[in-house]
Amino acid sequence: MAISVDTPLKRARLTVAFSLTRIKNQVSxxxxxxxPGDHPGPVKWLNLVSGLLDTATEYLDASKKTGIAEIARIxxxxxxxxxxxxxxxxxxxxxxxGTEDLPYSIVPPLQRWFEQLGVTNSxxxxxxxxxxxxxxxxxxxxxxxxxxxxxxxxxxxxxxEWPFLRVTAPAKAFSIIPHLAIxxxxxxxxxxxxxxxxxxxxxxxxxxxxxxRIATRLSASTPP
Numbered sequence: 001m002a003i004s005v006d007t008p009l010k011r012a013r014l015t016v017a018f019s020l021t022r023i024k025n026q027v028s029x030x031x032x033x034x035x036p037g038d039h040p041g042p043v044k045w046l047n048l049v050s051g052l053l054d055t056a057t058e059y060l061d062a063s064k065k066t067g068i069a070e071i072a073r074i075x076x077x078x079x080x081x082x083x084x085x086x087x088x089x090x091x092x093x094x095x096x097x098g099t100e101d102l103p104y105s106i107v108p109p110l111q112r113w114f115e116q117l118g119v120t121n122s123x124x125x126x127x128x129x130x131x132x133x134x135x136x137x138x139x140x141x142x143x144x145x146x147x148x149x150x151x152x153x154x155x156x157x158x159x160x161e162w163p164f165l166r167v168t169a170p171a172k173a174f175s176i177i178p179h180l181a182i183x184x185x186x187x188x189x190x191x192x193x194x195x196x197x198x199x200x201x202x203x204x205x206x207x208x209x210x211x212x213r214i215a216t217r218l219s220a221s222t223p224p
Contacts, residue, residue: 009063009070012077016060019084024053026091033098037107041124042097044160048143049087051153056083058150083146090142093166096126101171110167122160127171138164 027050035042056079062068063076096102107125114123140162146153 009073009077012074012081013060013063016056016077016081016084019081019088020053020056020060023084023088023091024050027053030091030094030098034104035097035107036099036102036104036125037111039107039111039123039125041122042094044122044156045090045094045124045164047156047159048153049091051150051156052083052087052090052143052146054150054152055146055148056080056087058148059083079147086142093138094124094126096128096168096171097124101127119165120161121163121165124164124166126166126168128168129171131170132168133170134166134168136166136168138162138166 027046030042030046059076059080063073063080102125110125111123114121140157140160143149143153143157149157
């Protein structure tokens with residue numbers, strides 16, 4: 001019995017479709033959960049992942065259309081598989097952001113620190129069962145490179161204040177109040193880019209006054 005030339009491609013489509021369905025189910029399960037402090041960060045991140053999955057689904061559907069070359073069908077299927085891989089990787093990046101790992105009452109005070117310090121970036125807080133404090137920045141290029149993005153992906157990208165920040169702290173540290181100071185240290189990394197390195201105002205105003213004070217003290221301490 002002759003084997004259809006399209007059989008390997010159909011099998012590839014089925015494999016990719018299965019992967020997309022599994023990841024979409026995981027996203028749906030996460031959306032049904034409550035995140036600490038009802039913080040919008042995890043929801044925005046899930047919207048980005050869903051946008052990738054929607055784009056991959058559109059690629060896969062396009063690969064089934066008639067009138068396109070075989071190489072184009074293969075390329076669309078391969079691109080859909082690649083987006084599925086990226087979507088799963090980014091989904092695992094928010095592991096530990098739920099109430100089972102992160103105390104519900106912890107996130108609002110942490111977010112207030114950001115807001116009061118003028119850090120407006122979209123933020124995701126998570127906990128890990130490892131001694132790890134981290135502030136990671138996610139660039140919009142991680143998602144904006146996608147060719148022919150779905151409307152949901154474009155909308156999700158526009159709803160984020162970039163770069164997206166992820167704050168990680170050890171799960172057990174939240175029961176030890178002094179450890180929160182290390183979280184404040186991580187916030188300092190986010191503030192670092194806001195520091196102006198223009199020292200002209202200092203040279204014009206503070207520096208002359210400093211030199212004057214030093215000269216006065218030296219004169220007072222010098223014996224006649």
